């Protein structure tokens with residue numbers, strides 16, 4: 593049985609968790625508030641705000657050995673810095689269970705973003721993201737992001753980018769992310785491994801991408817909210833298992849019709865029941881994350 597690494601988990605410090613909407617209003621993060629603090633039509637919160645102890649307890653319940661904490665694509669640089677310091681603390685306290693990616697806001701200036709990445713690297717963080725050039729307001733081929741990617745390449749970090757599917761459901765706060773943009777940036781930076789979140793918004797199936805895979809990987813975050821359970825086989829048939837990383841998007845509730853709060857175990861049961869062979873499961877659940885250096889605590 594492969595060990596399980598959940599490559600797409602979000603976590604916030606107590607200062608955010610106490611009252612997420614109030615925190616966002618006081619810290620200039622309206623887009624995050626729209627996406628993360630809203631209620632569904634049935635009145636359920638789209639996601640929870642667990643503490644690090646609650647995250648570890650959920651990992652134990654679900655049989656997840658390691659979670660990779662992803663930063664948010666904050667609008668303000670100081671919120672990126674605060675999240676990076678919080679993640680450094682989490683990884684220091686639980687190196688056997690947690691790894692973490694740094695986050696930056698390149699639109700606030702490349703120099704501060706680069707300094708922040710170097711600091712986070714020295715603190716033990718092992719990748720960059722989840723970033724969203726389209727939501728944060730900088731060009732994928734622009735100078736600011738270029739300066740950031742040059743340091744990513746030097747550090748050997750993978751980069752996780754938020755991607756939406758043009759055919760996917762509309763929800764408040766949704767931002768369009770043309771698949772061609774990701775191909776452009778991946779071709780320009782062939783030594784950087786890009787992880788396109790949420791199955792890459794179906795990018796491997798898009799005609800604009802012209803069947804380009806190269807240095808591009810995909811994660812499965814929020815899969816049940818976006819695609820049916822047939823996606824696992826359909827996608828792997830197109831890309832092979834070695835390009836896909838298991839990620840839940842916990843503490844987002846992936847099964848709001850079935851459960852009150854977010855669970856990692858349900859998505860694991862879905863992938864294990866998806867008809868993949870042992871080798872495919874091993875790559876998806878563990879192997880590729882190790883290859884990309886995401887198991888550093």
Ligand SMILES: [Zn+2]
Nearest residue numbers: 600722813841
């Ligand atoms: Zn995410």
